[in-house]
Amino acid sequence: MNAETRALLWLRLTALAVIGLGGVILTQTSQIGENLGYTIIGPRFFPTLVGIGFLILGGLLFLRLTMFPDQTLIDEVVAEERMIDWLMTATVLALLVVYAALLESLGYVLATTIFFALNSRVLGSRRLRRDVLIGFAIGIAVYLFFTRLLGVRLPAGLLSGLL
Amino acid sequence: MEVFQQLLIGFSHALTPQYLLLAAIGVTIGTAVGVLPGIGPALTVALLLPLTYNFDPTGALIMFAGIYYGGMYGGSTTSILLNTPGESASVATTLEGFAMATSGRAGAALATAAIGSFVAGTLSTLLLTFTAPWLARAALLFQPADYFALTVLAFVSVTALVGSSLLRGMISLFIGLFFGLIGIDVLSGQVRYTFGVVELLDGIDVVVVAVGLFAVGEALFVASQFRQRREEVLAVRSRIGMNREEWRRSWPAWLRGALIGFPLGALPAGGAEIPTFLSYTLEKRLSKHPDEWGRGAIEGVAGPEAANNAAFSGVLVPLLTLGLPTSATAAILLAAFQIYNLQPGPLLFQKAPDLVWTLIASLYVGNVMLLILNLPLIRIWIKILTIPRSLLYSGILVFGTLGVYSMSNSFIDVLLMYGIGVIGFFMRRFRIPIGPAILGLILMPLAEAHFRRALAISQGDLSVFVTRPIALSLLLATLVAIILPYLPVLINRLTGKRTPAGRLVFGQGEED
Amino acid sequence: MAPASPGGGWDSTARAMQTALAATTNQTVQVYNVSGAGGTIGLAQFVNEAKGKPHELMVGGLVMVGAIQTNKAPVNLSQVTPLALLTAEAEAIVVPADSKYQTMQELIEDFKANPTAISWGGGSAGGTDHILVGLIAKAVGVSPAQINYIAYSGGGEATAAILSGAVTAGVSGVSEFAEQVAAGTMRMLAVSSEQPIEGVNAPTLKEAGIDVALMNWRAVFGAPDLTAEQRAAVIAALEKMHASKEWQDALAKNGWTDYFRAGDEFSAFLNNEITRIEAVLRDLGLIQ
Numbered sequence: 001m002n003a004e005t006r007a008l009l010w011l012r013l014t015a016l017a018v019i020g021l022g023g024v025i026l027t028q029t030s031q032i033g034e035n036l037g038y039t040i041i042g043p044r045f046f047p048t049l050v051g052i053g054f055l056i057l058g059g060l061l062f063l064r065l066t067m068f069p070d071q072t073l074i075d076e077v078v079a080e081e082r083m084i085d086w087l088m089t090a091t092v093l094a095l096l097v098v099y100a101a102l103l104e105s106l107g108y109v110l111a112t113t114i115f116f117a118l119n120s121r122v123l124g125s126r127r128l129r130r131d132v133l134i135g136f137a138i139g140i141a142v143y144l145f146f147t148r149l150l151g152v153r154l155p156a157g158l159l160s161g162l163l
Numbered sequence: 164m165e166v167f168q169q170l171l172i173g174f175s176h177a178l179t180p181q182y183l184l185l186a187a188i189g190v191t192i193g194t195a196v197g198v199l200p201g202i203g204p205a206l207t208v209a210l211l212l213p214l215t216y217n218f219d220p221t222g223a224l225i226m227f228a229g230i231y232y233g234g235m236y237g238g239s240t241t242s243i244l245l246n247t248p249g250e251s252a253s254v255a256t257t258l259e260g261f262a263m264a265t266s267g268r269a270g271a272a273l274a275t276a277a278i279g280s281f282v283a284g285t286l287s288t289l290l291l292t293f294t295a296p297w298l299a300r301a302a303l304l305f306q307p308a309d310y311f312a313l314t315v316l317a318f319v320s321v322t323a324l325v326g327s328s329l330l331r332g333m334i335s336l337f338i339g340l341f342f343g344l345i346g347i348d349v350l351s352g353q354v355r356y357t358f359g360v361v362e363l364l365d366g367i368d369v370v371v372v373a374v375g376l377f378a379v380g381e382a383l384f385v386a387s388q389f390r391q392r393r394e395e396v397l398a399v400r401s402r403i404g405m406n407r408e409e410w411r412r413s414w415p416a417w418l419r420g421a422l423i424g425f426p427l428g429a430l431p432a433g434g435a436e437i438p439t440f441l442s443y444t445l446e447k448r449l450s451k452h453p454d455e456w457g458r459g460a461i462e463g464v465a466g467p468e469a470a471n472n473a474a475f476s477g478v479l480v481p482l483l484t485l486g487l488p489t490s491a492t493a494a495i496l497l498a499a500f501q502i503y504n505l506q507p508g509p510l511l512f513q514k515a516p517d518l519v520w521t522l523i524a525s526l527y528v529g530n531v532m533l534l535i536l537n538l539p540l541i542r543i544w545i546k547i548l549t550i551p552r553s554l555l556y557s558g559i560l561v562f563g564t565l566g567v568y569s570m571s572n573s574f575i576d577v578l579l580m581y582g583i584g585v586i587g588f589f590m591r592r593f594r595i596p597i598g599p600a601i602l603g604l605i606l607m608p609l610a611e612a613h614f615r616r617a618l619a620i621s622q623g624d625l626s627v628f629v630t631r632p633i634a635l636s637l638l639l640a641t642l643v644a645i646i647l648p649y650l651p652v653l654i655n656r657l658t659g660k661r662t663p664a665g666r667l668v669f670g671q672g673e674e675d
Numbered sequence: 676m677a678p679a680s681p682g683g684g685w686d687s688t689a690r691a692m693q694t695a696l697a698a699t700t701n702q703t704v705q706v707y708n709v710s711g712a713g714g715t716i717g718l719a720q721f722v723n724e725a726k727g728k729p730h731e732l733m734v735g736g737l738v739m740v741g742a743i744q745t746n747k748a749p750v751n752l753s754q755v756t757p758l759a760l761l762t763a764e765a766e767a768i769v770v771p772a773d774s775k776y777q778t779m780q781e782l783i784e785d786f787k788a789n790p791t792a793i794s795w796g797g798g799s800a801g802g803t804d805h806i807l808v809g810l811i812a813k814a815v816g817v818s819p820a821q822i823n824y825i826a827y828s829g830g831g832e833a834t835a836a837i838l839s840g841a842v843t844a845g846v847s848g849v850s851e852f853a854e855q856v857a858a859g860t861m862r863m864l865a866v867s868s869e870q871p872i873e874g875v876n877a878p879t880l881k882e883a884g885i886d887v888a889l890m891n892w893r894a895v896f897g898a899p900d901l902t903a904e905q906r907a908a909v910i911a912a913l914e915k916m917h918a919s920k921e922w923q924d925a926l927a928k929n930g931w932t933d934y935f936r937a938g939d940e941f942s943a944f945l946n947n948e949i950t951r952i953e954a955v956l957r958d959l960g961l962i963q
Contacts (some may be wrong), residue, residue, distance in 0.1 A: 003211055018334055025341060025356070033353045035959075038791050038823045040618040043348040043355060046611045050340050051660050064330060073328070080388060080592065089387040093235050093581065095561060096379070100577040103568065116557050123386060123553035134554065138561060152523070154568050306841040347712065350826050352745050352800030361719060364712035387836075455720050481835065483856075572791055616825050620841055622792050 007077040008065065015062035022054025091122050107157015112139035170292060173520030177528050182225045183567060185218065186525070186532045189226035193233020194537065198240050199562060207234030208495050224522045227499055228529035231492065232284065235475065239276045239468055244547050245559050246267060247566075251369035252471045254601045255439040256363020257454070258324070259463025266459045269548055271405045273541045275413045275461055276468040278405075283421035283469035284530040287476035290425050292523055299484035302429045307616035308627040312637035313430075314610040317437045317602075319644045321645050323444035324598035326457060331595045338586070339603025342367050349608070350615050362575040367583075370437075372565055372604055378563040382556045387588070400447040404541075405461075413465040416446050428477020436605045437472035442466035448647075466504060478525065483511060483519060498649040524630055592656030680810025685714065685734045687891050688761060691925035692734070695916045713802070715750070722750045723900070728898045729905040730857040730909040732758070736893040737803050740945075740952050745801040745961045752949070754905055756897035757942045760911045761927065763934035765868035766807050767849045767877065769861045771793035771840050782844060783815055796833050796842030800826040801961045803891045804833075804846040807854070807867055809885045809955040819958040837861065848891060849875060892934055892948075894941065910937050924940035 029044045029051065064070060099115035106114070116135025117128060125131055146152040176182075196207045198659060207229055218226065239617065242253040243260035263272040317455070325332025345356045346366030357363035404415065409519075423445070424438040446505075447453070448461040477493065482493045512519055567580045591596060621627040628634050714735055714833055721733045733755065743751050768779065776782045784936045786793045790812075797804030812822050825842050827833040834852070837845035838860060845852070845861070849872065855861040864879040871879055880887045897909055917921055917935045926933055936944060 011593060014589065021341070028356060032348075032355050033351075038619070038821050039351065040623045041615045043351040043353045045615075046343050046607075047355060050337060050344060053333075053337050053340070057330065057337060060330055061334065070328070076594060077592070084387050085389050086387070089383050090388050092383060092386045093585065094558075096564070096581050096584075097578065099576055100564065100568070100581070103577075104574070112561055116561055119557040119560065120553045121557055124389065125551065125553035131554065131557075135557075135561075138558070142565060146569060153572060154569065303835065303839045306839050347746065347799075349799060352805075352826070354746060361712065361716055361746075361749065364716065485835070485838070571785050612828075616841075619823055619825055622791055622823070661722075 003081040004074070004078050007074060007081040008069075010081070011065050011077060012062065015058050015065060018054055018058030018061060020058075021058075022051050022058055025051035025054060062095070088122060092119060095119050095122065103157075104155045105157055107159050108138035108143050108154040109136065109159055110157060112136075112142070166173065166293060169516060169520045170524060171468070172517065173522075173524030174325075174527075176221050176517065176521040177524040182222060183523075183532075185222050185226045186229040186528050187536065189229020190233040190532045190536050192231035193235075194237040194240075194533075194540070195233075195235020197234035198238075199566060207231075207237070208492060220518055221521050221525075223499070225525040225528060226516070227496075228522070228525040229532055230530040231475070232280070232472075232529045232533045233536075235472060236280055236537055237276060239280075240273065240544055241562075243272045243276065244544060245378065245555075245562075246375045246381050247372075247559060247563055251373065251601070251605060252439050252474070253467075253559070254369075254373055254436070254598070255467035256464055256471070257373075258443065258598055259460050262457060263459035263461065263464065264548060268459055268461075269543055269545045270477075271409050271461060272459075272464050273544060274405045274538070275409065275417075275465045277537045277541070279413060279417040279420065279465045279469040280472040281530050281534040282417045283424065283473040283535075285527060286418070286421045286474065287425040287428075287473035288523065288526045288530065291476045291526075295480050295484050297428050298426065299480050302481060303485070305430055305633060306338055306631065307620060308631050309633040309637065310430075310553045311610060311613040311617055312628065312634040312641070313427075313437070314606050314613060316641045316644065317440060318610070319641055320440040320444040321599050322505040322645070323447040324440075324596060324602060326594075326596040327513055328594070331593070332599050335590065335595050335597065336599035336603040338590075339372075339600035339605075340607045342372055342600070342604045343607025343611075344624040350619075360442050361573075362573055362579070366608070367604070368570070368576075369601065369604055370579045371576060372583055373601055374563045374566060375583030376587035376590070378559050379581060379584025380597070381589055382560055383584060383588040384591045385552065385556055387592075388503075404538075409461050412461050416442075416462040416465035419445060419449075420466040420471075421473040421579065424470035425472030425477040428474030429480040435471055435478070438470040438474050439467040440602055440605075441590050442470035444644075479526075483522075596622065597612065631633060639668055660670055685736065685893065688849055688931075689734045691922065692732070692761075692895065692916065695919045695922035695925065696912070696947045697764070699919050699921075712746055713799075714739040714822055715742050715746050718743070718752075718755070719750045721896075722754045729901055729909055731898045732909075733896045734761075734893060735896055737806075737948065737952070741803070741806060741956060741961075744916045744953055744956055752896070752945065754899050756782050756899065757945050758895050758897045758906070758910055759917075759933050759937040760892055760894045760941045760944065761917075763892040764848045764850065764929035764932060765866045765872060766803060766846060766889060766891060767852050767866050767875075768807075768864045768880075769837060769845045769847075769852050769856065770835055770843065770864060772860050772862055773840070774843070774862065776844070776864065777862075777933065779878065779880070779885070782864060783811075783883075783885065786812075787815055787817060787944050790817045791823045793844065794823045794842040795844055796825045796827060796836045797846040798826065798833060799828060800824070801959070802826075802895045804847075805961075806952060806955050807846055807887070807889050811885055814885050814887045814956070815956060816962060819893060819960065822959070825892060839849045890934070894945075906938075913937060 025047060029047045032044050032070065034042050066162065095115060095118055099111055102111040102114070113132060113135040117131040117139060120131040120135075121128060143154055143156075145156050147156075193207055196459045204287065210229065238248070238250050238253045239256050239260070243264050246257060246261040247252045260272045261275070263269060313332055321332060321336050325335075341356075343366075345363055346365050347354055354364065389483055420438075420442040423442050424435070426440070427438040427454040428435060443466060444467040447456055447460075450456065450460060452460060478493045479496075482496060516663045547555070563580070564577055568577050570576070588602075589595075592603070617627050627637065704931050716732065718735070718739065721731070724731075735752070735817065740752065768782075770782070772930045776785075782793070795804075795808045797808070799805070805826065808822055808824055809819055812819055825836070827836060833845060833847060836842050838855070844864070849863075849866060852861055852863060853875075858861050861873065865880050865883050866872055866875060866877050866879055866883075867887065869879065869881070871882070895913065897906065900911070914937060917933075925931075
């Protein structure tokens, strides 16, 4: 599959996703309870409008892609498709999720240090020691500022005895 | 005039070296806290309010005004430099502001934001000084039908935000509308689209969506395109201030922004977001440089920033004259008054005139102080952009996560923000603009609630939207705003001429 | 823990307790906020994380009772340890100054004659204000399906709606309207307390012939699974706090009515309220 076919496939999938979301919205409206009090417009009315809107817009986008292809859009997406690095995108996303998950157990300072250093490395920085130091500095500065000055709780984690 | 006398008394309280020092401290701390993404002015003030307990009422109010203006300006700094709006009212600033920063004009963007904030802040404080009681009465004329008409007018802003394709812009708008539906329905108390996640019961905070779509989406996008551009920096050089041309283009935008922001801020259910988007739309329509929009048009920063700042003075109108806290910040200000056993309301001007006029005077002082402190700081801020990309985006992600995490201490909220970031990534990938989604998210709950309230009160009679003069005129204004851009095209088509590339011609089928 | 954002009623209650407890126990007391969904998000977190920790306290109130039921929350108040009622505020029914209604009876006459023509403005659906309107409708024989209740998200917005004349009558806490009534822009028709309130020129609902009383109370809860000794110790500390000068000052400063009831007395009160509120919310269609 060349970049152009892939890009077009992606765009069609987007259109289908929009239609699909419309479908989810409409089927889920039945889950919204109706109020027994005096009501002119209930809580399901606007969701129904939005759901229908998604169906129409998704359908239009699909038509636009198949019958009258938007060449500028396709060219731009194709250019990016050639360059795209899914591995790096997924790695950054995975690092983020791990970062959020570790905030509570490792504590704000350590989790931030690790995330900052690893993420910078993934994004191309080659000076690990410097990045660890910067990450630690940001983490500790934010932690002290928030907990000491602002009275906002941040998890201390492993360093709870030291901070 | 009595007002002048009172104001002079206010100044005589506010203008002592000790209080000026407090104002300076307030602005500095406010800016420092406000630049943290996710922490907008309201939260800044709430967090720093205890600091003001140590002073006498005058000192506290002056420091308070300083903190507020500092926090407000700090929020726009991150919008411009890091593409990360600190609060919903800075989203409109982000659109052109970050574009200016990436094209090496961060200095000018920050300068027009700072000076614009000052101009609009001062102008709107003047309006507050002289028109508050009258404006408060006028604002109370607004009923749900009128508010609904106002949100309809605000929806016109989408035409300025859609970018090159109307269809993709509308998809973005609807994504925002859907986000706006999530959570407990205010009117019926029914739960909608939470899919069993309790954290979604209160809906999705605009900051979570804005940080997700803008900052996380951008970071993921940059990562996906990394083969192309390695260790480069965003913009190496940037001038500090504005050149003559930029001054000339900023002035009218500041004034228009202030004039939009102040009255809309004064509406008890108006808010600061609608004026920023309306100002953005107006500036784009009036612009003589339509080709610059999306690539860093200075009016797009000047107008919304001024509107945002003026809206705050507007919010003070119902608070001081009617005792109605109409925004998060106003609610905190109310708390500040209560510390001194004062209940803002219709009787406040009689009960504690000294304090009220001191507060108003301190707003002028805070504005000046902001300008004095922050213009030199621009030099330091723009250095942020010389940080290598890898570190900068890691930093943006760290601060974005911090903003959302510190609001709720919730892992789920942070995951939600990352999830929205993934949506933002795909939106960037397929050229679906971000702005309309934020507009939809802000307007959906307002439009729906006011529409349903209006019909409940009228017992189902749809004519409320056309029989009330305010609602009718706002709806007519909407119609004009929609048709106006097409008028030159229509006229030219009728007379058989080609469309000139003049003003007012955006929105016509660029798509094809 | 205050299960609401900074600045609100539960938060200020928690912060007043912080001051008073710090003074009476000589320990540092920390307040943290977990806001959202009428306190149910905070409650869920409290149930999961504070189990068996006597030093963890949570502020809550009537709104939480309703929110647990309307939001189908996965946790409820039987999972925490009720410790003491702290304060209570009566609700007030007001009309704009230029309204044709001079007394509660006149309003109720029209309400009975044409229920949907009377729009009631107040706080969020299922909240205290809505519950009061439901109780009134029940007492005067109007079907809950006929209540035209217009919910607003905040006190300021509701007050503006009443002043603009958009809604017929407004319902909220007495203090919310006190300033407007004093300035003559609103007229208070009735209050929802058992006894008339000193300094408030309005009859109780009972005096106006409607057999309804409702107080918006705030209380403090302890962690789940406390032992009897732990519970007794915390209640003793709270009683000491209640007697302290700091707490009494806070009551006076905030205009809160003292409603202190500790231990079993509060537990009985709480069960009673839960049953009553559930019945109204079911009538209003908020629980299905």
